[in-house]
Amino acid sequence: MKKAKFFNNIIILAALVVLISFVTINIRDKNVSARDTAYEKLQVFTEVLSLVEKDYVEEVKNEELVQGAIKGMLKTLDPHSAYMTPEVFREMQVETEGEFGGLGIEITIKDEQLTVVAPIDDTPASKEGIEAGDIIVKINGEPTKNISIMDAVKKLRGKRGTKVTITIVREGLAKPKDITITRDIIKVKSVRKGVFDKKIGYVRIRNFQKTTDSELEEALSELETKYSIQGLVLDLRNNPGGLLQQAVAVSDRFLEGGQLIVYTKGRKEDQNMRFVSDAKKSHLKYPVVVLVNSGSASASEIVAGSLQDLERAVIMGTVTFGKGSVQTVIPLSDGSGLRLTTARYYTPKGRLIQNKGIVPDIVVENKPIKSAKLTEAEKKAHAVREKDLKNHLKGNEKSLQNKNEKMAMEIPKDDIQMERAVSLLKGWKIFKETMKMPSKTEAQTQ
Secondary structure, eight states: OHHHHHHHHHHHHHHHHHHHHTSOOOTTOOOOOTTOHHHHHHHHHHHHHHHHHHHSSSOOOHHHHHHHHHHHHHHTSOTTOEEEOHHHHHHHHHHHTTEEEEOOEEEEEETTEEEEEEEOTTSHHHHTTOOTTOEEEEETTEEOTTOOHHHHHHHHOOOTTOEEEEEEEOTTOSSOEEEEEEOEEEEOOOEEEEEETTTEEEEEEOOBOTTHHHHHHHHHHHHHHHHOOSEEEEEOTTOOOBOHHHHHHHHHTTSOTTOEEEEEEESSGGGOEEEEOOOTTOOOSSOEEEEEOTTOOTHHHHHHHHHHHTTSEEEEESOOOOOOEEEEEEEOTTSOEEEEEEEEEEOTTOOBOTTTOOOOSEEOOSSOOOTTTSOHHHHHTTSOOGGGSTTOOOOOOOOOSOTTOOSBOOOOTTOHHHHHHHHHHHHHHHHHHHHHSOOHHHHHHO
């Protein structure tokens, strides 16, 4: 009930701003109550709007001015709050269903520059060599300086078969590089599976969408039934996140009942939520290693943080992105939408991930940074994390599975993290059995 009231208040406020913009005003009238600062500022807004409409050198559409004002207002908040036009809002809804037309990249804004967080496997972007950390300086020749996320999404997405040229800047490239990519229908199957040495299971979660939990259950059941796996590598590298409820459901698959998975804190009581495991379909018989890197964000960090705090998994890789905030998507009256940061989330032990990320139990770099060749600035720019984004709240990996979805897998030679994870799980059983054996001295005294 409280949540519905919260959404209604937001919608009423947005409608009020739009309504005021259409009222004829007298810009010389200053008779506004000094007691209400909010209404004073709204009068200033209508004064500016009226002046632009009447006196700007070219005629501008009222709708564009209002939308621009809303976008500007949200830009003063954190980088994850944004206004979505009706068109963009519809595309966002389609994306959470797991299918949309585009390139297959997750993007963010860093230092006012459009930056790739991670490409999605087996998409046009990954096939053309787009990498995590690439800075997109132009889209079809137009500079992206000061572009919003939603405007960038609108430019990058499009009908299947159409082309878009992006200009990227990348560490190691002597000059900006133009890459032309043919858009395709991005059907993102959230979960992929495989097996190493017939006994170590592998599951990669690309993002957290509506079908993730059911796909994960299907994958785990098959690995357990066909291979009786003795351990599992859960790969969350370059996973940009997604739906909070799906992150909770994924964590629940590996936990006993009644364990706190994550909780959120906001300004209002209805934004404070706790999510606890119910263990209806838990998989508890084998050890788990979770692989993460700087591209693991949001929902990925919820899973890694909960399994780490509850000592259910070993976290391996590099420090995660550090996005510990919750965005509520609110439909507006004209078909547009508001994505508003409403809370921060915390791990079971009360750790705030925002701007910090999840620090792995075992740190393993896939591509070690050679300090002798990089300046301090280059080291800091090596990976994009939440703390690098303006107004924050205080790489392309190879496919690890054949297109025909064969289960048997080999570790790529350059994937050091995967090699370490599999080795750890293979040795886990041996170590366990060794610890159970009595020592020679104990055997003699018994």
